[in-house]
Amino acid sequence: MSGDKQADFHKRLGAKNVGALWVARRGVDLTKPAATGQPVHWAYEDLRPDILEAGAIVTAEDAFRRVLVLENPAWHGEMRVTNSLYAGIQLVRPGETAPCHRHSQTALRFVLEGSGAYTTVDGERALLSPGDFVVTPYWSWHDHINEGIEDVTWLDVLDTPMVGFFDAVFREFHNDVSQSITKPDGYSPARYGANMAPDTGGNGGRASPVFRYGFEETRAALMRLAEGQDAHPVHGHKLHYINPTDGGAATPTMDAAMRLLPKGFKGNDYRATDGLVYCAIEGAGRTIIEDQVFEFAERDVFVVPGWHRHRIDSPGGALLFSVSDRAAQQKLGLWREEFPA
Numbered sequence: 001m002s003g004d005k006q007a008d009f010h011k012r013l014g015a016k017n018v019g020a021l022w023v024a025r026r027g028v029d030l031t032k033p034a035a036t037g038q039p040v041h042w043a044y045e046d047l048r049p050d051i052l053e054a055g056a057i058v059t060a061e062d063a064f065r066r067v068l069v070l071e072n073p074a075w076h077g078e079m080r081v082t083n084s085l086y087a088g089i090q091l092v093r094p095g096e097t098a099p100c101h102r103h104s105q106t107a108l109r110f111v112l113e114g115s116g117a118y119t120t121v122d123g124e125r126a127l128l129s130p131g132d133f134v135v136t137p138y139w140s141w142h143d144h145i146n147e148g149i150e151d152v153t154w155l156d157v158l159d160t161p162m163v164g165f166f167d168a169v170f171r172e173f174h175n176d177v178s179q180s181i182t183k184p185d186g187y188s189p190a191r192y193g194a195n196m197a198p199d200t201g202g203n204g205g206r207a208s209p210v211f212r213y214g215f216e217e218t219r220a221a222l223m224r225l226a227e228g229q230d231a232h233p234v235h236g237h238k239l240h241y242i243n244p245t246d247g248g249a250a251t252p253t254m255d256a257a258m259r260l261l262p263k264g265f266k267g268n269d270y271r272a273t274d275g276l277v278y279c280a281i282e283g284a285g286r287t288i289i290e291d292q293v294f295e296f297a298e299r300d301v302f303v304v305p306g307w308h309r310h311r312i313d314s315p316g317g318a319l320l321f322s323v324s325d326r327a328a329q330q331k332l333g334l335w336r337e338e339f340p341a
């Protein structure tokens with residue numbers, strides 16, 4: 001067909017809500033992921049004045065969630081830190097309550113600074129301390145209260161873009177600002193914290209019932225691990241947070257891990273299909289993502305988009321938290337990793 005005939009044909013198809021695949025696919029490389037996310041690094045010390053300024057101009061209750069959203073410049077305005085995840089830094093000041101609600105997105109928190117705040121999840125509360133990893137499962141009531149004297153900040157990561165893609169977003173507000181505490185402190189650790197589980201007769205949870213993973217326990221496990229084995233050439237000493245009811249990731253969509261990079265660690269190149277959000281809780285280091293170099297310090301956040309070659313070095317040693325959508329990708333049989341030579 002001549003160009004005019006083709007154009008006319010495509011126009012007539014378009015009017016019928018039909019497209020020509022050979023046109024849509026022209027010039028598109030489907031041999032590998034598009035990997036359109038951008039590597040990005042946020043220095044906590046740079047953001048801290050903005051976080052505190054947000055604390056001065058709006059209350060947690062007025063803001064509902066006082067969060068500075070970390071946006072990947074590849075998708076400016078879309079509140080995406082990777083193609084499938086949302087991230088932000090939340091501040092709850094002394095005496096404040098972030099009101100109770102629930103939603104179909106799964107959330108996780110990684111505490112950065114301050115102590116004295118509690119999160120309550122479906123009637124059970126947990127004290128938050130720096131380095132703690134906390135899960136807020138799908139559709140569970142949650143509110144955050146700071147009963148201490150320090151500002152408390154944490155990294156929020158949610159599967160919001162993923163749930164939005166499925167058009168399965170629901171949210172509900174609780175009648176009360178903060179929900180009633182219906183379970184004693186330590187309720188979940190008593191049932192699941194000794195590598196044991198109660199006989200519920202069910203098929204496991206939708207997300208880990210151990211919704212708080214304390215930093216001290218995580219740190220101690222990694223230190224013991226590092227005493228007994230050589231560091232992995234890419235990952236250092238790395239442990240994943242798991243759901244004790246099935247051994248899988250702590251949430252159905254997001255997989256989180258903590259790694260210990262020993263002093264003088266020089267990681268090898270690596271890439272995988274999941275876009276990773278990293279946060280250093282102790283120590284510092286450097287990551288080289290494709291050809292970009294980022295120096296990271298304590299509490300900094302950086303993003304390695306999916307299928308981006310990267311490596312991590314740490315001359316002085318570091319503890320590095322990470323989260324990605326690997327859990328969802330693995331359920332769908334899509335996850336792939338590569339150790340480039």
Ligand SMILES: [Fe+2]
Nearest residue numbers: 101103107142
């Ligand atoms: Fe929430």
